[in-house]
Amino acid sequence: MAEIRGLREAVADLIRDGDTVAMEGFTHLIPFAAAHEVIRQGITDLTLVRMTPDVIYDQLIGAGLARKLVFSWGGNPGVGSLHRFRDAVENGWPRPLELDEHSHAGMANRYAAGASRLPFALLNGYRGSDLGRRTTTLSTIDCPFTGQELAAVAAVNPDVTVIHAQQADRDGNVQLWGLAGVQKEAVLAAERVLVTVEELVEVLEPRPGGVVLPGWVVDAVAWVPGGAHPSYAAGYSERDNDYYREWDRVSRDRDVFQQWLKECVTG
Template sequence: MVQFLTLSEAVEACLKDGDTVAMEGFTHLIPHAAGHEVIRQGRRHLTLIRMTPDLIYDQLIGVGAADKLVFSWGGNPGVGSLHRLRDAVENQWPQPLALEEHSHAAMANAYEAGASNLPFAVFRGYKGVDLPKVNPLIRSVTCPYTGEELATVPAIRPDVAIIHALRADRAGNVLLEGIVGVQKEAVLAARRAIVTVEEVVDDFGPRSPNAVILPHWTIAAIAVVPGGAYPSYATGYYKRANSFYKAWDAISRDRDTFLAWIRENVLAKRPEHFAQLVRRAPQAA
């Protein structure tokens, strides 16, 4: 049964050392506040899953929270590399990081398989590419009906999925609108799900054609964290802070500068810090 908790209570209750964790959101609704709480609670030996790891995973990797990354693309969108990710892979700082790389299509299908309680995903893909040479989990099967050879990957079944959404109602149902990635599939595939939201409402009201509603029974904990996606954006609430994505390139290049930023902006701050940032940011139309 879903519980309304503080963010610290939700992470404490749902996420343990050694868990496999998927924090999803595509450009939009990236769960930064929740990721910072994971850092504050000092979680270790995590396997991080994300189709497009960007700044929040750079931060988790840089503080030594992760042993492994499962992904299909990694970078600072529109800017360049993730320097903490590169340092972990190239120099084993602050510790070694194992990589499991897939295509976008493979991960989307793997989430769908996990959400469907299937052991693996089967799809058309990986024709004439090199990823199967470095990822032994990419295999194939022959279709019993047509004889066609199809690609397979294991289903993604995280211990915990963490997403940010726009609103929850008082029964614990959750609404996402705007750009929607694989948040629904990640939540349905996971054993436990934490959702941070901008606000709680009595009724969702009119909805856009691409709206997704996650029923309360798919969620373990909801935390109200206004601004919880910042510096990414939340449709109707605040815009993307492009200036921060640019600034992160310099912050993350140097280990000492990165650690100083973490101490000042993560370890010393609580979720209400995100609401303060958003109040100073341009609002979404």
């Protein structure tokens, strides 16, 4: 059953050196505050999993905490490249970064297999792609009923999944709404789960299209208003577009990035 805890304490208890960590959230509800706490605590040698490793993972990679990235797209949405990501891949700075790249459909199916506690998932996809030659987590299998060749993708089971949501009650039941990505699947696939929330409420009021995560699948809930900034939380905040544009400037230069890290995260 989930406990209501402080962010610093929850991160220190649930995320450890060498873990495979998924921080999910699509367009909004991206758990930036939790990622910054990971940076402050210097938790390292992480395998980072995310369908769209945008600015949140650019910061973790630039801080030297990632050894591997499992993903299906990378970029600063609406702006351009992830320069700390590129520097790690192209130049090994601040450390080399191993890549395991998939399609969006492949990654979604990997989470679904992990959530179902199955070893792999099947899908129609990857035809004409060379990704199969670049990863050990993609193979093919013949359907036992039709003989059709299908793509098989290995399940993803993170040690820890971190998400941001709008609300949780005092028992640790969580509700999120608006654009939903693979948060539910990433939570159910993980061994440990941390959720940061905008608000603690006495009762979760049903929302159209809302996703409810029962407290028994969550280890810790931390009350962190604004914890998705610079992304947004539907109903609570707006996207900080200036931040994303400014990140392009900050992340291009190693010295400027390191100064930003000291002033805005670790200082």
